[in-house]
Structures are given as C-alpha cells and as structure tokens.
Amino acid sequence: MAAVDASSSPPAAITCRAAVAWGPGQPLVMEQVEVAPPGPMEIRVKVVCTSVCRSDVSAWQSKAQPDLFPRIFGHEASGVVESVGEGATEFQVGDHVLTVFIGECKSCKHCISGKSNMCQKLGLERRGVMHSDQKTRFSVKGKPVYHYCAVSSFSEYTVVHSGCAVKVGPTVPMDRVCLLSCGVSAGLGAAWNVANVSKGSSVAIFGLGTVGLSVAQGAKLRGVSKIIGIDTNPEKQEKGKAFGVTDFINPDELNEPVQQCDKNDVYRMFFSCLQIIKRITDGGADYSFECVGDTGVVSTALQSCSDGWGVTVTLGVPKAKPEVSAHYAFLLSGRTLKGSLFGGWRPKSDLPSLVDKYADKEIQVDGLVTHDIQFNDINKALDLMLENKCLRCVIHMTLLDN
Numbered sequence: 009m010a011a012v013d014a015s016s017s018p019p020a021a022i023t024c025r026a027a028v029a030w031g032p033g034q035p036l037v038m039e040q041v042e043v044a045p046p047g048p049m050e051i052r053v054k055v056v057c058t059s060v061c062r063s064d065v066s067a068w069q070s071k072a073q074p075d076l077f078p079r080i081f082g083h084e085a086s087g088v089v090e091s092v093g094e095g096a097t098e099f100q101v102g103d104h105v106l107t108v109f110i111g112e113c114k115s116c117k118h119c120i121s122g123k124s125n126m127c128q129k130l131g132l133e134r135r136g137v138m139h140s141d142q143k144t145r146f147s148v149k150g151k152p153v154y155h156y157c158a159v160s161s162f163s164e165y166t167v168v169h170s171g172c173a174v175k176v177g178p179t180v181p182m183d184r185v186c187l188l189s190c191g192v193s194a195g196l197g198a199a200w201n202v203a204n205v206s207k208g209s210s211v212a213i214f215g216l217g218t219v220g221l222s223v224a225q226g227a228k229l230r231g232v233s234k235i236i237g238i239d240t241n242p243e244k245q246e247k248g249k250a251f252g253v254t255d256f257i258n259p260d261e262l263n264e265p266v267q268q269c270d271k272n273d274v275y276r277m278f279f280s281c282l283q284i285i286k287r288i289t290d291g292g293a294d295y296s297f298e299c300v301g302d303t304g305v306v307s308t309a310l311q312s313c314s315d316g317w318g319v320t321v322t323l324g325v326p327k328a329k330p331e332v333s334a335h336y337a338f339l340l341s342g343r344t345l346k347g348s349l350f351g352g353w354r355p356k357s358d359l360p361s362l363v364d365k366y367a368d369k370e371i372q373v374d375g376l377v378t379h380d381i382q383f384n385d386i387n388k389a390l391d392l393m394l395e396n397k398c399l400r401c402v403i404h405m406t407l408l409d410n
C-alpha cells in the first residue's frame with residue numbers, strides 16, 4: 009500500500025505499487041514506484057479500477073519504441089483525486105474522476121472549433137511523458153518510468169493533466185464506468201458522431217471486441233435495421249446478438265464459392281465475406297467500421313460499403329503496416345473513409361452526458377466486463393486479451409472479496 013506523507017504541503021511524492029513493463033511483451037512486474045506530486049494544472053489520482061484495452065496490449069507488445077521502457081501502461085480508468093496541483097481549481101481532493109487519453113484544454117483552435125476532439129495541447133501523447141514539461145512523474149530506484157498516453161493507470165497512484173480527467177458523480181460504480189474512459193465511448197461515438205448512422209440503415213462491423221460491440225449498441229439505439237458483425241472468433245456470435253448484431257459472419261468458416269480471386273488466402277477469405285455483405289445489403293452497407301486494428305481490414309471495410317454514400321470509419325490501432333491501401337475508384341464512386349479517436353467525443357464537454365446515460369440505464373456497459381481481476385494478477389488480464397478470451401477485464405486496485 010502507498011506511503012503518503014500527509015504532513016507536508018504542497019503534496020509530497022508517494023511510494024506505491026505499479027505494474028511496470030520493462031520491455032516489449034515482457035510480463036509486467038509489480039514494483040514500488042515513486043510518484044511525484046502533481047505539477048501545475050495536474051492532479052494526482054488514486055486509481056480505483058482500470059480496465060485493459062486492446063491498445064494497451066498492442067503498445068506493450070510493440071517493439072517500435074524500445075526506448076520508452078520501463079513503462080506503465082493503462083488508460084481506461086476510474087479513480088479519486090488524491091491531491092491537486094497549482095491552478096487545477098476544477099478539482100478537489102476526493103472527487104471521483106475518469107481519466108482520458110486525449111484531453112480537452114477548451115482554448116486551442118480544435119477545442120474552440122466545436123467540431124474536433126484533437127486538442128492541440130493535450131492530444132494523444134506518444135512519447136511517454138507528460139504534456140506540460142515532457143518529463144515523467146514516475147521513477148523506480150531513481151530511474152524514470154515512462155507513461156502511456158499521459159495516463160498510466162496500471163499504478164495505484166498516477167498523475168494526469170487536469171484537462172485529461174473528467175469528474176463523475178460519487179454514486180456511479182467505479183468498477184464499470186471505467187469502460188467509458190475509452191472503449192465503450194469510442195464505439196458509441198463512432199456510430200453516433202462520426203458516421204452519424206441513420207434509422208433503417210445497414211452497418212457492417214469488422215471486429216466484435218468492446219469497441220465493435222459498442223458500435224453495434226450505438227447502431228441499435230439509432231434504429232439501424234441490419235447490423236452485420238464480422239469476427240474470426242465464433243464466440244462473438246452470441247455476444248454480438250446481445251448488443252444488437254442481426255447477422256454474424258465468421259470469415260474463417262465461410263463455404264461461399266469465391267467468384268473471382270487471384271490474391272492470397274486472406275484476400276480470398278474476405279472476398280467471400282464481401283459477397284455475403286453485398287448480398288445482405290443489396291450492394292453494400294451504408295456504413296462500415298473497422299474495429300480490429302488491421303489496415304488490411306480497413307480496405308475490406310471500405311470495399312464492403314455502398315457506392316454513392318457509403319461511409320467507412322476506422323477505429324482500430326494497427327500493430328503493423330500503418331499504411332492503408334484502397335483503389336481510388338472506391339473514393340471516386342462516392343465512398344468516404346474516415347477515422348476517429350475516442351469516437352469524436354470532447355471529453356470534458358461530452359463525457360458527462362454519456363456517464364448520465366449509463367447511470368440512467370440508457371446504455372449498456374456492464375455486459376462488456378467478462379473478468380474482475382485483482383491488481384496482483386494483472387498479467388492474467390494481458391494473457392486473456394492475447395488469447396482472445398475476454399472482452400474487458402477490470403483490474404481492481406484494492407483487494408476484492410473472494
């Protein structure tokens with residue numbers, strides 16, 4: 009447990025437990041880390057729960073940034089404000105908060121545009137440091153430990169910019185609402201804000217993890233009539249139904265004869281999947297969504313949507329090959345390819361209303377939690393993700409009752 013020096017003011021450093029990744033894909037090691045006090049406009053948060061998102065796992069496995077280790081991952085989290093840095097007057101000690109991986113400063117060009125959540129000051133942080141001073145707030149035995157997305161919630165305490173936290177009411181369950189901090193909001197927002205799906209339309213969703221199922225939920229709530237889920241994991245068929253999926257396709261289990269195909273096996277697999285989507289939707293889905301994290305699937309999603317007005321939204325974060333290739337004719341024929349982070353939501357302005365919808369039972373979150381896991385066992389959650397045997401694992405920082 010954390011040792012806090014309560015007598016000093018301003019707040020002192022805290023020593024607490026954090027799950028540290030010492031190298032790409034290496035099991036996390038529980039370490040005693042020192043967490044610096046919050047700097048100006050920052051808050052220090054006692055993490056209550058953090059769920060594990062596919063983006064954490066992909067970044068942890070990636071060898072692309074070997075210099076950013078040791079590192080503390082985690083970004084989908086709920087917690088309680090433990091101390092407040094100079095000027096962070098929006099928060100008080102004891103406030104319940106959600107952390108967010110893209111912040112909202114409310115003063116930059118994007119924040120005041122009202123049409124973007126790509127804050128220029130607190131946007132997606134990729135260098136493992138804090139936005140304000142490009143330094144870390146964590147250390148192990150004097151050695152700096154890098155952050156992830158300026159959140160790093162796989163730690164009992166973390167420091168975030170006050171623009172990267174959103175207050176929530178004291179009664180919402182912290183062990184479930186943490187999913188609104190990333191995956192669920194990203195999916196709902198992709199359907200509602202980015203694609204703006206319409207009643208009676210058709211959608212094709214590639215990948216039925218938490219993100220894809222949340223797109224399905226968003227589509228269902230808008231009255232979309234055909235919600236086609238495509239996933240290589242057969243277990244996602246039943247899960248999909250619970251979130252509104254009307255038609256399920258497993259590309260690995262297709263018996264459709266491939267009409268014309270001279271490409272590789274993956275292309276063949278998706279080619280016959282495309283035939284089915286086109287048949288179900290009379291020529292192509294009105295909207296398609298890539299929720300896998302594979303740029304090859306982005307091309308397939310674009311091919312699956314309709315000429316003239318089809319919109320493809322890509323949400324996945326690719327593990328490899330970042331370039332998307334698409335025949336220009338798909339664009340000339342009137343299709344649109346776009347993407348979004350965090351479903352286009354501006355966290356401070358928009359997230360509280362989503363939390364209210366959850367509290368009012370207008371949106372489903374609890375059904376996406378497949379495992380509740382103690383912090384000590386966090387590597388189990390990573391294994392479950394790697395084995396594709398979970399939706400969200402919620403990590404509880406304090407001991408669960410057995």
Ligand SMILES: NC(=O)c1ccc[n+]([C@@H]2O[C@H](COP(=O)([O-])OP(=O)(O)OC[C@H]3O[C@@H](n4cnc5c(N)ncnc54)[C@H](O)[C@@H]3O)[C@@H](O)[C@H]2O)c1
Nearest residue numbers: 062063194215217218219239240241300301324325349350
């Ligand atoms: N844009 C954002 O704001 C945002 C937010 C959260 C997550 N993400 C990204 O979205 C993606 C999905 O996240 P998640 O947490 O739901 O992941 P997940 O791993 O839980 O779900 C991915 C699903 O895709 C399926 N799949 C894998 N390969 C497939 C293929 N070739 N064809 C069809 N289905 C396939 C898997 O079986 C799984 O059900 C990840 O890339 C993640 O990094 C983006």
Ligand SMILES: [Zn+2]
Nearest residue numbers: 113116119127
């Ligand atoms: Zn901004």
Ligand SMILES: [Zn+2]
Nearest residue numbers: 061063190191
């Ligand atoms: Zn995420």
